[in-house]
Amino acid sequence: MTEVISEELPITRQKPFDPPAEVTEIREKARISRLRFTDGHLGWLVTGHHQVREVLGSPKFSNDPRKHHLLDKRFQGDVPDDPEARKPQPGLFLSQDPPDHTRLRKMLQGQFTVRRMNQLSEWIGTIVDDQLKHVRSLNGKADLVTEFALPVPSLVICALLGVDYDERHRFQEDTATLLRLGSSFEEVRAALERIQGFMRELITRKKANPGDDMISDLLATGEPTDEEASNMAMLLLLAGHETTANMLGLGTFTLLRHPDQLKILKDEPESIDNAVEELMRYLSIVHFGPVRTAVEDVEIDGHLIKAGDTVLLHLPAANRDPDKFAGDPDELDLRRPASGHVAFGHGIHQCLGQQLARIEMRIGFSKLFQEFPDLRLDVAPEEVPLRADMGIYGVHSLPVAWSA
Amino acid sequence: MRISVDQSKCCGSGMCVLTDPDLFDQSEEDGTVVLLQEHPDAAHEATAKEAASLCPASAITIS
Ligand code: HEM
Ligand code: SF4
Numbered sequence: 001m002t003e004v005i006s007e008e009l010p011i012t013r014q015k016p017f018d019p020p021a022e023v024t025e026i027r028e029k030a031r032i033s034r035l036r037f038t039d040g041h042l043g044w045l046v047t048g049h050h051q052v053r054e055v056l057g058s059p060k061f062s063n064d065p066r067k068h069h070l071l072d073k074r075f076q077g078d079v080p081d082d083p084e085a086r087k088p089q090p091g092l093f094l095s096q097d098p099p100d101h102t103r104l105r106k107m108l109q110g111q112f113t114v115r116r117m118n119q120l121s122e123w124i125g126t127i128v129d130d131q132l133k134h135v136r137s138l139n140g141k142a143d144l145v146t147e148f149a150l151p152v153p154s155l156v157i158c159a160l161l162g163v164d165y166d167e168r169h170r171f172q173e174d175t176a177t178l179l180r181l182g183s184s185f186e187e188v189r190a191a192l193e194r195i196q197g198f199m200r201e202l203i204t205r206k207k208a209n210p211g212d213d214m215i216s217d218l219l220a221t222g223e224p225t226d227e228e229a230s231n232m233a234m235l236l237l238l239a240g241h242e243t244t245a246n247m248l249g250l251g252t253f254t255l256l257r258h259p260d261q262l263k264i265l266k267d268e269p270e271s272i273d274n275a276v277e278e279l280m281r282y283l284s285i286v287h288f289g290p291v292r293t294a295v296e297d298v299e300i301d302g303h304l305i306k307a308g309d310t311v312l313l314h315l316p317a318a319n320r321d322p323d324k325f326a327g328d329p330d331e332l333d334l335r336r337p338a339s340g341h342v343a344f345g346h347g348i349h350q351c352l353g354q355q356l357a358r359i360e361m362r363i364g365f366s367k368l369f370q371e372f373p374d375l376r377l378d379v380a381p382e383e384v385p386l387r388a389d390m391g392i393y394g395v396h397s398l399p400v401a402w403s404a
Numbered sequence: 405m406r407i408s409v410d411q412s413k414c415c416g417s418g419m420c421v422l423t424d425p426d427l428f429d430q431s432e433e434d435g436t437v438v439l440l441q442e443h444p445d446a447a448h449e450a451t452a453k454e455a456a457s458l459c460p461a462s463a464i465t466i467s
């Protein structure tokens with residue numbers, strides 16, 4: 001077997017909804033290939049669906065950032081070589097391994113169950129209705145991202161956490177800095193410090209004055225330290241709004257560009273559950289990644305991955321793998337069985353907020369197209385600014401119009 | 405067919421409940437899986453298998 005080696009990760013998307021063509025070519029040559037990291041390390045690029053699941057599901061891989069080789073000098077060029085500078089903060093369980101990960105995630109799991117999230121449907125419906133009323137007041141034209149796609153999940157996660165939505169200016173810009181691929185290490189550190197300051201204030205306030213929210217409930221358990229609690233709250237706040245917002249924005253753009261598919265959604269409202277899964281599969285908004293590092297030698301699909309090797313799991317490529325998705329996986333097909341996609345990841349770090357995100361998307365897309373059946377793009381599709389520069393892909397803005 | 409679940413592996417993703425709420429539930433306290441039917445009837449065999457294959461933590465086994 002000749003090995004496929006990439007000296008650099010292709011990140012330029014030729015088409016707005018597809019992974020880079022070079023990544024697709026690599027997948028068709030080798031579901032597991034080699035990828036050069038910034039320090040010269042020859043790691044791995046995994047693009048096959050089955051193989052991505054196998055790595056993410058294996059306890060032989062770590063997500064501790066100190067263990068990872070740095071991916072790419074185009075956007076991590078100034079991150080210090082000293083791994084200790086990348087030590088995960090206590091409570092940021094996405095970047096931790098068991099047993100810390102297990103202990104911290106367990107404190108929150110009960111708050112994100114399918115049943116709990118289903119109980120929020122009606123309330124989320126009201127938030128969406130109110131936001132659509134606001135859009136309606138804008139006289140036939142709007143940027144759907146600022147007026148709908150970003151506010152809905154932000155309002156939801158703020159209310160769930162007990163964060164005052166009016167204080168969103170204190171974290172929205174800093175969140176963008178964290179997600180921007182070109183941000184310097186210093187900028188990221190400063191942004192993190194500001195958000196952490198905001199979260200520490202929140203914890204102090206909730207301790208003095210508990211409310212009916214997830215953070216107060218978390219504190220009431222007495223389990224996390226204050227520092228853990230504030231970082232857990234930060235993780236939920238960050239992961240909870242930008243992701244769903246970009247699925248709503250990019251998903252709407254996608255549906256407007258696939259009128260035959262949008263028609264299915266309009267004619268058969270009950271198709272929404274599968275439509276959301278298919279949009280997640282088709283778009284997998286995690287731009288590229290995540291990464292993991294092997295902690296012992298492990299064989300995956302006939303390749304020996306050595307302890308210390310860093311592996312990039314390319315979710316967008318895996319979600320288009322013809323070995324998993326029958327027919328033409330590069331076509332959006334709202335009737336296709338899309339379950340089993342890896343847009344929420346796989347393994348112990350699989351998205352904690354996935355059931356919330358699903359409900360926000362189901363209600364968000366359904367009500368948007370019920371309320372605005374003639375919604376259309378208000379610019380040429382090539383003019384929609386894509387988030388090619390962000391770790392979470394999507395659209396920066398989506399100018400739309402309707403008959404007022 | 406027999407379903408078994410391993411709570412110590414479960415990460416509370418809810419995928420099983422989403423796949424078949426007749427077979428699986430999640431604990432209110434820490435979101436881990438609660439098995440509702442150990443021996444699913446014929447009508448639930450396919451979803452039982454699907455839940456086992458979707459589970460991100462390999463916490464569901466079918467025998
Ligand atoms: C469409 C929306 C969303 C997408 C595409 C998404 C995607 C993901 C992915 C791929 C991961 C795994 C990352 C990895 O393995 O390295 C993840 C983890 C996570 N997500 Fe989401 N997410 C979404 C919405 C949400 C929401 C609404 C919340 C919270 C309220 C949330 C909270 C989290 C948390 C806390 C983790 C870390 C879990 C862990 O490490 O155990 N996400 N998400
Ligand atoms: S699918 Fe697996 S990890 Fe998720 S709740 Fe069910 S048993 Fe637990």
